[in-house]
Amino acid sequence: MLITDKPDWKLRLSVDDCVAPKDLKEIKFIRETYNDKGELTDESTYQFFLTKRELIDLSNSLLIS
DSSP, rough: EEEOSSSEEEEEEEEEOSSSSTTEEEEEEEEEETTTTTTTTEEEEEEHHHHHHHHHHHHHHHHHH
């Protein structure tokens, strides 16, 4: 999922099921920066492992705040 798409940077979100333990989700935020020629200059990945309940709690707290 593409969250932000600007000429100089992008933020993507990826959510996948973990193989083990089965109740975990792998959440990745990928930030990419680009120079004025549109070339990728930097990429950072922030990876989290959350249960479905933790993911729901996180989503609810973001929406309520």
